[in-house]
Amino acid sequence: MYSKSSERPASAPEPGEPAPDNPTRVWSIAKRFRLVYAVSTAVLLLLTAGFLYLALERSLDARDHALLASKVQVLRVLLRQESRHTDVLVSEVEHEATESALRYYIRILDGRGRMLIETPGMRDHVPAAVFDDPSPTSAALPQDVAYHARSHGSFLALSIQTPADTGGGLDMRTVQVALDVSADLALLADYRRTLATMLGFGMTFAMVVGGWLARKSTQPLIEITASAQDITASRLDERIVVSRWPAELVDLAAAFNAMLDRLEESFTRLSHFSGELAHALRTPLGNLRGEAEVALARGRTPEEYRQVLLSGIEEYERLSRMVDGLLFIARSDDPNAVVERVRFDAAKEIEDVREFHQPLAAEQGVDVTCEGNGWVTGDRMLFRRAVTNLVANALQHTPAGGSVRICLHPQEGEALEVSVSDTGRGIEPENLPRIFDRFFRTDRSRATVPGGSGLGLAIVRSIMRLHGGNVSARSELERGTTVRLWFPPASAPARAGKMTTL
Ligand SMILES: Nc1ncnc2c1ncn2[C@@H]1O[C@H](COP(=O)(O)OP(=O)(O)OP(=O)(O)O)[C@@H](O)[C@H]1O
Ligand SMILES: [Mg+2]
Structure with missing residues:
Protein backbone atom coordinates (compact mmCIF):
# COMPACT_ATOMS: atom_id res chain seq x y z
CA MET A 1 0.00 0.00 0.00
CA TYR A 2 0.99 3.65 -0.09
CA SER A 3 3.57 5.05 2.21
CA LYS A 4 4.28 8.65 3.07
CA SER A 5 7.63 10.18 2.24
CA SER A 6 7.58 12.33 5.35
CA GLU A 7 5.78 11.96 8.63
CA ARG A 8 4.35 14.83 10.65
CA PRO A 9 6.67 15.52 13.62
CA ALA A 10 5.21 14.28 16.90
CA SER A 11 5.24 17.73 18.44
CA ALA A 12 3.60 19.55 15.52
CA PRO A 13 -0.03 20.52 16.13
CA GLU A 14 -2.60 18.67 14.06
CA PRO A 15 -4.48 20.79 11.50
CA GLY A 16 -7.33 22.60 13.18
CA GLU A 17 -5.66 22.46 16.57
CA PRO A 18 -5.06 25.88 18.13
CA ALA A 19 -1.42 26.92 17.88
CA PRO A 20 0.29 26.87 21.25
CA ASP A 21 0.74 30.31 22.78
CA ASN A 22 3.92 31.95 21.65
CA PRO A 23 5.98 32.31 24.81
CA THR A 24 8.13 35.13 23.42
CA ARG A 25 6.41 38.48 23.07
CA VAL A 26 6.80 39.92 19.61
CA TRP A 27 6.60 43.67 19.13
CA SER A 28 4.18 45.15 16.64
CA ILE A 29 5.56 46.76 13.49
CA ALA A 30 4.26 50.18 14.64
CA LYS A 31 6.11 49.85 17.94
CA ARG A 32 9.31 48.81 16.15
CA PHE A 33 9.05 51.71 13.71
CA ARG A 34 8.54 54.17 16.57
CA LEU A 35 11.49 52.79 18.51
CA VAL A 36 13.84 52.67 15.53
CA TYR A 37 12.92 56.21 14.51
CA ALA A 38 13.31 57.55 18.04
CA VAL A 39 16.64 55.81 18.66
CA SER A 40 18.14 56.75 15.29
CA THR A 41 16.98 60.35 15.65
CA ALA A 42 18.38 60.49 19.19
CA VAL A 43 21.74 59.09 18.06
CA LEU A 44 21.88 61.51 15.15
CA LEU A 45 20.92 64.50 17.26
CA LEU A 46 23.29 63.49 20.05
CA LEU A 47 26.21 63.12 17.66
CA THR A 48 25.47 66.40 15.90
CA ALA A 49 24.77 68.31 19.09
CA GLY A 50 27.76 66.78 20.87
CA PHE A 51 30.05 67.71 18.02
CA LEU A 52 28.72 71.29 17.90
CA TYR A 53 28.95 71.62 21.66
CA LEU A 54 32.55 70.42 21.78
CA ALA A 55 33.45 72.71 18.88
CA LEU A 56 31.93 75.71 20.66
CA GLU A 57 33.59 74.84 23.96
CA ARG A 58 36.99 74.50 22.32
CA SER A 59 36.63 77.68 20.37
CA LEU A 60 35.66 79.65 23.51
CA ASP A 61 38.53 78.06 25.38
CA ALA A 62 41.03 78.92 22.68
CA ARG A 63 39.75 82.47 22.44
CA ASP A 64 39.98 83.00 26.22
CA HIS A 65 43.46 81.57 26.38
CA ALA A 66 44.58 83.81 23.51
CA LEU A 67 43.07 86.84 25.24
CA LEU A 68 44.82 86.04 28.49
CA ALA A 69 48.11 85.48 26.70
CA SER A 70 47.88 88.77 24.83
CA LYS A 71 46.96 90.63 28.01
CA VAL A 72 49.98 89.13 29.76
CA GLN A 73 52.23 90.18 26.89
CA VAL A 74 50.96 93.77 27.07
CA LEU A 75 51.60 93.85 30.81
CA ARG A 76 55.06 92.43 30.30
CA VAL A 77 55.91 95.32 27.98
CA LEU A 78 54.33 97.85 30.34
CA LEU A 79 56.36 96.60 33.27
CA ARG A 80 59.56 96.77 31.31
CA GLN A 81 58.88 100.34 30.17
CA GLU A 82 56.82 102.01 32.90
CA SER A 83 57.91 100.50 36.21
CA ARG A 84 59.73 103.59 37.23
CA HIS A 85 56.54 105.69 37.09
CA THR A 86 54.18 103.91 39.44
CA ASP A 87 51.27 106.33 38.72
CA VAL A 88 51.52 105.75 35.02
CA LEU A 89 51.79 102.04 35.58
CA VAL A 90 48.73 101.96 37.85
CA SER A 91 46.60 103.88 35.36
CA GLU A 92 47.85 101.72 32.50
CA VAL A 93 47.03 98.58 34.45
CA GLU A 94 43.55 99.89 35.27
CA HIS A 95 43.12 100.77 31.65
CA GLU A 96 44.11 97.24 30.62
CA ALA A 97 41.68 95.74 33.13
CA THR A 98 38.71 97.75 31.91
CA GLU A 99 39.38 98.53 28.24
CA SER A 100 37.36 95.61 26.83
CA ALA A 101 33.89 94.33 27.51
CA LEU A 102 35.47 91.36 29.23
CA ARG A 103 36.23 91.56 32.91
CA TYR A 104 39.95 91.22 33.80
CA TYR A 105 41.62 91.26 37.17
CA ILE A 106 45.31 92.16 37.27
CA ARG A 107 47.71 91.90 40.20
CA ILE A 108 51.42 92.75 40.21
CA LEU A 109 53.70 91.49 42.96
CA ASP A 110 57.32 92.37 43.59
CA GLY A 111 60.16 89.86 43.71
CA ARG A 112 59.41 89.06 47.38
CA GLY A 113 55.74 88.46 46.79
CA ARG A 114 54.44 91.77 48.11
CA MET A 115 51.47 93.18 46.30
CA LEU A 116 52.28 96.34 44.30
CA ILE A 117 49.20 96.90 42.17
CA GLU A 118 45.83 95.13 42.21
CA THR A 119 42.57 95.71 40.35
CA PRO A 120 39.86 96.64 42.87
CA GLY A 121 37.89 93.64 44.14
CA MET A 122 40.47 91.11 42.94
CA ARG A 123 41.33 90.02 46.49
CA ASP A 124 37.73 88.86 47.05
CA HIS A 125 37.22 87.24 43.66
CA VAL A 126 40.59 85.74 42.72
CA PRO A 127 43.01 85.47 45.67
CA ALA A 128 46.75 85.20 44.93
CA ALA A 129 46.84 81.56 46.07
CA VAL A 130 44.67 80.54 43.14
CA PHE A 131 47.50 81.08 40.67
CA ASP A 132 50.11 78.52 39.83
CA ASP A 133 53.71 79.29 40.60
CA PRO A 134 54.77 81.84 37.99
CA SER A 135 56.92 80.52 35.27
CA PRO A 136 60.39 81.90 34.61
CA THR A 137 60.67 84.72 32.12
CA SER A 138 62.31 82.65 29.46
CA ALA A 139 59.83 79.84 29.63
CA ALA A 140 56.96 79.61 27.21
CA LEU A 141 53.67 80.99 28.35
CA PRO A 142 52.26 78.57 30.96
CA GLN A 143 48.85 76.95 30.88
CA ASP A 144 46.12 78.97 32.46
CA VAL A 145 44.24 77.59 35.47
CA ALA A 146 40.48 77.34 35.67
CA TYR A 147 39.17 78.68 38.91
CA HIS A 148 35.58 78.71 40.07
CA ALA A 149 35.03 81.18 42.85
CA ARG A 150 32.28 80.15 45.24
CA SER A 151 30.00 83.11 44.62
CA HIS A 152 31.77 85.43 42.20
CA GLY A 153 31.80 83.47 38.97
CA SER A 154 34.41 81.47 37.10
CA PHE A 155 37.84 82.63 35.99
CA LEU A 156 40.82 81.65 33.94
CA ALA A 157 43.94 82.55 35.86
CA LEU A 158 47.47 82.98 34.46
CA SER A 159 50.63 84.16 36.17
CA ILE A 160 54.12 84.85 34.85
CA GLN A 161 57.38 86.32 36.09
CA THR A 162 58.78 89.17 34.10
CA PRO A 163 61.65 91.70 34.59
CA ALA A 164 60.71 95.27 35.40
CA ASP A 165 62.83 98.33 34.97
CA THR A 166 62.78 99.93 38.45
CA GLY A 167 65.37 102.63 37.65
CA GLY A 168 68.01 100.93 39.75
CA GLY A 169 68.18 97.97 37.42
CA LEU A 170 65.96 95.06 36.44
CA ASP A 171 63.83 93.63 39.20
CA MET A 172 61.55 90.57 38.87
CA ARG A 173 57.82 91.07 39.04
CA THR A 174 54.99 88.53 39.19
CA VAL A 175 52.02 89.34 37.01
CA GLN A 176 48.70 87.60 37.81
CA VAL A 177 45.86 88.02 35.33
CA ALA A 178 42.40 86.48 35.72
CA LEU A 179 39.77 86.57 33.02
CA ASP A 180 36.13 86.26 34.04
CA VAL A 181 34.64 83.43 31.92
CA SER A 182 31.27 83.17 33.70
CA ALA A 183 29.52 84.44 30.58
CA ASP A 184 31.11 81.68 28.49
CA LEU A 185 30.07 79.01 30.96
CA ALA A 186 26.55 80.45 31.08
CA LEU A 187 26.48 80.39 27.27
CA LEU A 188 27.58 76.74 27.25
CA ALA A 189 24.99 75.80 29.89
CA ASP A 190 22.31 77.56 27.86
CA TYR A 191 23.49 75.70 24.79
CA ARG A 192 23.29 72.37 26.63
CA ARG A 193 19.73 73.14 27.71
CA THR A 194 18.75 74.04 24.15
CA LEU A 195 20.30 70.83 22.84
CA ALA A 196 18.49 68.73 25.46
CA THR A 197 15.19 70.37 24.53
CA MET A 198 15.94 69.79 20.85
CA LEU A 199 16.70 66.16 21.60
CA GLY A 200 13.43 65.73 23.47
CA PHE A 201 11.44 67.40 20.71
CA GLY A 202 13.30 65.48 18.02
CA MET A 203 12.65 62.11 19.66
CA THR A 204 8.98 62.90 20.24
CA PHE A 205 8.62 64.07 16.66
CA ALA A 206 10.43 60.96 15.38
CA MET A 207 8.17 58.70 17.43
CA VAL A 208 5.06 60.43 16.14
CA VAL A 209 6.32 60.25 12.53
CA GLY A 210 7.42 56.62 13.04
CA GLY A 211 4.00 55.69 14.42
CA TRP A 212 2.23 57.47 11.57
CA LEU A 213 4.46 55.83 8.98
CA ALA A 214 3.96 52.40 10.55
CA ARG A 215 0.20 52.86 10.56
CA LYS A 216 0.30 54.01 6.96
CA SER A 217 2.54 51.13 5.88
CA THR A 218 0.60 48.45 7.71
CA GLN A 219 -2.80 49.70 6.54
CA PRO A 220 -2.73 47.34 3.51
CA LEU A 221 -1.92 44.44 5.84
CA ILE A 222 -4.90 45.36 8.00
CA GLU A 223 -7.03 45.39 4.85
CA ILE A 224 -5.67 41.99 3.80
CA THR A 225 -6.47 40.65 7.27
CA ALA A 226 -10.00 42.07 7.09
CA SER A 227 -10.46 40.54 3.63
CA ALA A 228 -9.12 37.19 4.84
CA GLN A 229 -11.53 37.29 7.77
CA ASP A 230 -14.41 38.04 5.42
CA ILE A 231 -13.66 35.05 3.21
CA THR A 232 -15.65 31.93 3.92
CA ALA A 233 -16.37 28.82 1.88
CA SER A 234 -19.49 30.52 0.53
CA ARG A 235 -17.71 33.80 -0.27
CA LEU A 236 -14.62 32.60 -2.08
CA ASP A 237 -15.17 35.10 -4.89
CA GLU A 238 -13.99 37.97 -2.64
CA ARG A 239 -10.73 39.56 -3.84
CA ILE A 240 -8.43 42.23 -2.44
CA VAL A 241 -8.45 45.50 -4.38
CA VAL A 242 -4.86 46.75 -4.61
CA SER A 243 -5.29 50.44 -5.34
CA ARG A 244 -2.39 52.75 -4.50
CA TRP A 245 -0.49 50.15 -2.52
CA PRO A 246 3.30 49.91 -2.26
CA ALA A 247 4.82 47.52 -4.81
CA GLU A 248 5.86 44.88 -2.22
CA LEU A 249 2.35 44.64 -0.87
CA VAL A 250 0.82 44.58 -4.33
CA ASP A 251 2.82 41.37 -4.85
CA LEU A 252 1.54 40.02 -1.55
CA ALA A 253 -2.05 40.87 -2.42
CA ALA A 254 -1.61 39.38 -5.89
CA ALA A 255 -0.26 36.17 -4.32
CA PHE A 256 -3.15 36.18 -1.88
CA ASN A 257 -5.66 36.68 -4.71
CA ALA A 258 -3.98 33.92 -6.72
CA MET A 259 -4.27 31.63 -3.71
CA LEU A 260 -7.97 32.49 -3.51
CA ASP A 261 -8.31 31.66 -7.21
CA ARG A 262 -6.80 28.25 -6.56
CA LEU A 263 -8.94 27.72 -3.48
CA GLU A 264 -12.06 28.71 -5.36
CA GLU A 265 -11.17 26.35 -8.18
CA SER A 266 -10.53 23.52 -5.72
CA PHE A 267 -13.80 24.20 -3.93
CA THR A 268 -15.68 24.25 -7.23
CA ARG A 269 -14.01 20.99 -8.26
CA LEU A 270 -14.83 19.48 -4.90
CA SER A 271 -18.47 20.43 -5.09
CA HIS A 272 -18.67 19.14 -8.69
CA PHE A 273 -17.03 15.96 -7.54
CA SER A 274 -19.60 15.52 -4.76
CA GLY A 275 -22.37 15.93 -7.32
CA GLU A 276 -20.73 13.46 -9.70
CA LEU A 277 -20.14 10.98 -6.91
CA ALA A 278 -23.77 11.17 -5.81
CA HIS A 279 -24.84 10.74 -9.41
CA ALA A 280 -22.54 7.73 -9.91
CA LEU A 281 -23.75 6.07 -6.72
CA ARG A 282 -27.40 6.64 -7.51
CA THR A 283 -27.57 4.16 -10.41
CA PRO A 284 -26.20 1.03 -8.66
CA LEU A 285 -28.03 1.88 -5.44
CA GLY A 286 -31.27 2.45 -7.40
CA ASN A 287 -30.77 -0.87 -9.19
CA LEU A 288 -30.20 -2.72 -5.91
CA ARG A 289 -33.21 -1.17 -4.29
CA GLY A 290 -35.44 -1.70 -7.33
CA GLU A 291 -34.52 -5.38 -7.62
CA ALA A 292 -35.06 -5.92 -3.90
CA GLU A 293 -38.48 -4.21 -4.01
CA VAL A 294 -39.59 -6.18 -7.05
CA ALA A 295 -38.41 -9.41 -5.41
CA LEU A 296 -40.34 -8.63 -2.27
CA ALA A 297 -43.53 -7.58 -4.08
CA ARG A 298 -44.75 -11.20 -4.09
CA GLY A 299 -43.63 -14.65 -3.14
CA ARG A 300 -40.62 -15.98 -5.10
CA THR A 301 -39.10 -19.37 -5.66
CA PRO A 302 -35.63 -19.99 -4.18
CA GLU A 303 -34.17 -19.91 -7.72
CA GLU A 304 -35.69 -16.46 -8.34
CA TYR A 305 -34.25 -15.16 -5.03
CA ARG A 306 -30.88 -16.60 -6.05
CA GLN A 307 -31.03 -14.67 -9.33
CA VAL A 308 -31.86 -11.45 -7.49
CA LEU A 309 -28.90 -11.96 -5.15
CA LEU A 310 -26.56 -12.76 -8.06
CA SER A 311 -27.61 -9.60 -9.85
CA GLY A 312 -27.12 -7.71 -6.59
CA ILE A 313 -23.57 -9.02 -6.35
CA GLU A 314 -22.81 -7.46 -9.76
CA GLU A 315 -23.93 -4.07 -8.47
CA TYR A 316 -21.95 -4.54 -5.26
CA GLU A 317 -18.87 -5.35 -7.33
CA ARG A 318 -19.41 -2.23 -9.40
CA LEU A 319 -19.76 -0.13 -6.24
CA SER A 320 -16.73 -1.77 -4.75
CA ARG A 321 -14.66 -1.09 -7.92
CA MET A 322 -15.79 2.51 -7.83
CA VAL A 323 -14.80 2.97 -4.18
CA ASP A 324 -11.43 1.27 -4.80
CA GLY A 325 -10.81 3.50 -7.79
CA LEU A 326 -11.69 6.65 -5.87
CA LEU A 327 -9.52 5.60 -2.99
CA PHE A 328 -6.60 4.99 -5.35
CA ILE A 329 -7.00 8.43 -6.97
CA ALA A 330 -7.37 10.16 -3.62
CA ARG A 331 -4.22 8.47 -2.27
CA SER A 332 -2.18 9.22 -5.34
CA ASP A 333 -3.30 12.87 -5.19
CA ASP A 334 -1.58 13.11 -1.83
CA PRO A 335 1.71 14.93 -2.50
CA ASN A 336 3.43 12.58 -0.05
CA ALA A 337 2.31 9.43 -1.90
N1 LIG B 1 -10.59 4.05 -26.81
C1 LIG B 1 -11.67 4.81 -26.63
N2 LIG B 1 -12.52 5.03 -27.66
C2 LIG B 1 -13.61 5.80 -27.49
N3 LIG B 1 -13.96 6.40 -26.35
C3 LIG B 1 -13.14 6.23 -25.31
C4 LIG B 1 -11.96 5.43 -25.39
N4 LIG B 1 -11.35 5.47 -24.19
C5 LIG B 1 -12.13 6.22 -23.40
N5 LIG B 1 -13.20 6.70 -24.03
C6 LIG B 1 -14.24 7.59 -23.50
O1 LIG B 1 -13.77 8.14 -22.32
C7 LIG B 1 -14.66 7.85 -21.23
C8 LIG B 1 -13.87 7.68 -19.96
O2 LIG B 1 -13.15 6.48 -19.98
P1 LIG B 1 -12.84 5.77 -18.63
O3 LIG B 1 -11.99 4.60 -18.90
O4 LIG B 1 -12.34 6.79 -17.71
O5 LIG B 1 -14.25 5.35 -18.09
P2 LIG B 1 -15.11 4.14 -18.48
O6 LIG B 1 -14.35 3.26 -19.40
O7 LIG B 1 -16.41 4.66 -19.00
O8 LIG B 1 -15.36 3.43 -17.10
P3 LIG B 1 -14.34 2.52 -16.28
O9 LIG B 1 -13.08 2.52 -17.05
O10 LIG B 1 -14.24 3.17 -14.98
O11 LIG B 1 -14.98 1.18 -16.22
C9 LIG B 1 -15.37 6.62 -21.67
O12 LIG B 1 -16.63 6.54 -21.06
C10 LIG B 1 -15.49 6.84 -23.15
O13 LIG B 1 -16.60 7.65 -23.42
MG1 LIG C 1 -12.50 2.50 -18.92
Missing part, protein backbone atom coordinates in the same frame (compact mmCIF):
# COMPACT_ATOMS: atom_id res chain seq x y z
CA VAL A 338 5.24 7.52 -3.37
CA VAL A 339 5.68 4.59 -5.68
CA GLU A 340 8.40 1.97 -5.81
CA ARG A 341 10.65 2.19 -8.84
CA VAL A 342 11.98 -1.06 -10.24
CA ARG A 343 13.41 -1.57 -13.71
CA PHE A 344 11.33 -4.11 -15.63
CA ASP A 345 10.79 -5.36 -19.16
CA ALA A 346 7.75 -3.50 -20.53
CA ALA A 347 7.44 -5.83 -23.55
CA LYS A 348 6.81 -8.78 -21.26
CA GLU A 349 4.16 -6.86 -19.33
CA ILE A 350 2.20 -5.74 -22.40
CA GLU A 351 2.32 -9.29 -23.72
CA ASP A 352 0.74 -10.49 -20.46
CA VAL A 353 -1.95 -7.80 -20.78
CA ARG A 354 -2.63 -8.86 -24.35
CA GLU A 355 -2.96 -12.51 -23.34
CA PHE A 356 -5.31 -11.54 -20.54
CA HIS A 357 -7.63 -9.73 -22.96
CA GLN A 358 -7.23 -12.17 -25.81
CA PRO A 359 -10.33 -14.32 -25.06
CA LEU A 360 -12.59 -11.25 -24.85
CA ALA A 361 -11.02 -9.74 -27.96
CA ALA A 362 -11.49 -12.96 -29.86
CA GLU A 363 -15.13 -13.07 -28.78
CA GLN A 364 -15.60 -9.50 -30.05
CA GLY A 365 -13.75 -10.22 -33.28
CA VAL A 366 -11.06 -7.65 -32.51
CA ASP A 367 -7.40 -8.27 -33.15
CA VAL A 368 -4.97 -7.24 -30.32
CA THR A 369 -1.26 -6.95 -31.16
CA CYS A 370 1.93 -5.89 -29.35
CA GLU A 371 4.98 -4.22 -30.90
CA GLY A 372 8.33 -2.92 -29.77
CA ASN A 373 10.63 -3.34 -26.82
CA GLY A 374 11.58 -1.19 -23.90
CA TRP A 375 12.24 -0.95 -20.21
CA VAL A 376 10.43 1.06 -17.59
CA THR A 377 11.64 2.05 -14.14
CA GLY A 378 8.57 2.17 -11.96
CA ASP A 379 5.86 0.12 -10.37
CA ARG A 380 5.21 -2.98 -12.44
CA MET A 381 1.68 -3.56 -11.13
CA LEU A 382 0.66 0.04 -11.75
CA PHE A 383 2.15 -0.12 -15.25
CA ARG A 384 -0.01 -3.18 -15.95
CA ARG A 385 -3.03 -1.49 -14.51
CA ALA A 386 -2.62 1.60 -16.70
CA VAL A 387 -2.17 -0.44 -19.89
CA THR A 388 -5.06 -2.76 -18.91
CA ASN A 389 -7.41 0.21 -18.50
CA LEU A 390 -6.44 1.54 -21.94
CA VAL A 391 -6.83 -1.86 -23.64
CA ALA A 392 -10.18 -2.39 -21.89
CA ASN A 393 -11.41 0.98 -23.19
CA ALA A 394 -10.13 0.24 -26.69
CA LEU A 395 -11.93 -3.12 -26.75
CA GLN A 396 -15.14 -1.55 -25.43
CA HIS A 397 -15.24 1.02 -28.23
CA THR A 398 -13.94 -1.02 -31.17
CA PRO A 399 -16.48 -2.94 -33.22
CA ALA A 400 -15.88 -6.41 -34.63
CA GLY A 401 -13.25 -6.54 -37.38
CA GLY A 402 -11.25 -3.73 -35.79
CA SER A 403 -7.87 -3.90 -34.16
CA VAL A 404 -6.05 -2.74 -31.04
CA ARG A 405 -2.28 -2.13 -31.11
CA ILE A 406 -0.09 -1.83 -28.05
CA CYS A 407 3.25 -0.28 -29.05
CA LEU A 408 6.44 0.47 -27.14
CA HIS A 409 8.53 3.41 -28.46
CA PRO A 410 11.86 3.82 -26.66
CA GLN A 411 12.70 7.52 -26.28
CA GLU A 412 15.81 9.53 -25.67
CA GLY A 413 17.59 8.80 -22.38
CA GLU A 414 15.78 5.53 -21.62
CA ALA A 415 12.35 7.13 -21.44
CA LEU A 416 9.58 5.00 -22.88
CA GLU A 417 6.33 5.81 -24.66
CA VAL A 418 3.55 3.24 -24.59
CA SER A 419 0.68 3.80 -27.02
CA VAL A 420 -2.61 1.96 -27.22
CA SER A 421 -4.38 2.57 -30.54
CA ASP A 422 -7.70 1.27 -31.72
CA THR A 423 -9.74 1.54 -34.88
CA GLY A 424 -12.94 2.15 -32.95
CA ARG A 425 -15.61 4.83 -32.86
CA GLY A 426 -13.38 7.60 -31.56
CA ILE A 427 -14.19 10.45 -29.20
CA GLU A 428 -15.95 13.73 -30.06
CA PRO A 429 -13.44 16.65 -30.06
CA GLU A 430 -15.47 18.52 -27.43
CA ASN A 431 -15.28 15.50 -25.09
CA LEU A 432 -11.62 14.69 -25.63
CA PRO A 433 -10.21 17.20 -23.04
CA ARG A 434 -12.51 15.73 -20.36
CA ILE A 435 -11.92 12.01 -20.69
CA PHE A 436 -9.32 11.98 -17.88
CA ASP A 437 -11.76 13.64 -15.41
CA ARG A 438 -13.26 11.51 -12.67
CA PHE A 439 -16.68 10.04 -13.61
CA PHE A 440 -16.62 11.49 -17.11
CA ARG A 441 -18.25 9.25 -19.69
CA THR A 442 -19.55 10.29 -23.09
CA ASP A 443 -23.30 9.99 -23.67
CA ARG A 444 -22.62 7.35 -26.27
CA SER A 445 -20.62 5.29 -23.79
CA ARG A 446 -23.38 5.56 -21.20
CA ALA A 447 -25.80 4.21 -23.77
CA THR A 448 -23.62 1.50 -25.29
CA VAL A 449 -21.29 0.40 -22.48
CA PRO A 450 -23.30 -0.02 -19.28
CA GLY A 451 -21.43 -0.73 -16.09
CA GLY A 452 -18.52 1.67 -16.55
CA SER A 453 -17.78 4.10 -13.77
CA GLY A 454 -15.81 6.75 -15.67
CA LEU A 455 -12.76 6.28 -13.42
CA GLY A 456 -10.48 4.17 -15.67
CA LEU A 457 -8.65 7.06 -17.37
CA ALA A 458 -8.56 9.14 -14.18
CA ILE A 459 -6.70 6.23 -12.57
CA VAL A 460 -4.31 6.08 -15.56
CA ARG A 461 -3.59 9.79 -15.12
CA SER A 462 -2.90 9.28 -11.40
CA ILE A 463 -0.52 6.40 -12.16
CA MET A 464 1.39 8.55 -14.64
CA ARG A 465 1.63 11.41 -12.14
CA LEU A 466 3.00 9.02 -9.54
CA HIS A 467 5.71 8.04 -12.03
CA GLY A 468 6.50 11.63 -12.94
CA GLY A 469 5.29 10.92 -16.50
CA ASN A 470 2.25 12.03 -18.44
CA VAL A 471 -0.65 10.79 -20.54
CA SER A 472 -2.25 12.23 -23.66
CA ALA A 473 -4.96 11.18 -26.11
CA ARG A 474 -5.70 11.76 -29.79
CA SER A 475 -8.88 10.66 -31.49
CA GLU A 476 -10.78 10.88 -34.75
CA LEU A 477 -14.44 10.07 -34.90
CA GLU A 478 -15.15 6.73 -36.55
CA ARG A 479 -11.44 6.20 -37.21
CA GLY A 480 -10.03 5.42 -33.82
CA THR A 481 -8.29 6.61 -30.68
CA THR A 482 -4.67 6.57 -29.52
CA VAL A 483 -3.71 7.09 -25.89
CA ARG A 484 -0.03 7.64 -25.12
CA LEU A 485 1.74 7.05 -21.82
CA TRP A 486 5.16 8.64 -21.35
CA PHE A 487 7.39 7.11 -18.68
CA PRO A 488 10.43 9.21 -17.75
CA PRO A 489 13.95 7.77 -17.63
CA ALA A 490 15.16 6.21 -14.40
CA SER A 491 17.28 9.28 -13.61
CA ALA A 492 14.28 11.65 -13.73
CA PRO A 493 12.94 12.83 -10.37
CA ALA A 494 9.76 10.95 -9.50
CA ARG A 495 7.94 10.10 -6.35
CA ALA A 496 10.13 7.10 -5.57
CA GLY A 497 9.35 4.91 -2.58
CA LYS A 498 7.34 1.88 -1.68
CA MET A 499 5.34 -0.26 -4.08
CA THR A 500 1.69 0.53 -4.40
CA THR A 501 -0.72 -2.23 -5.19
CA LEU A 502 -4.40 -1.63 -5.73
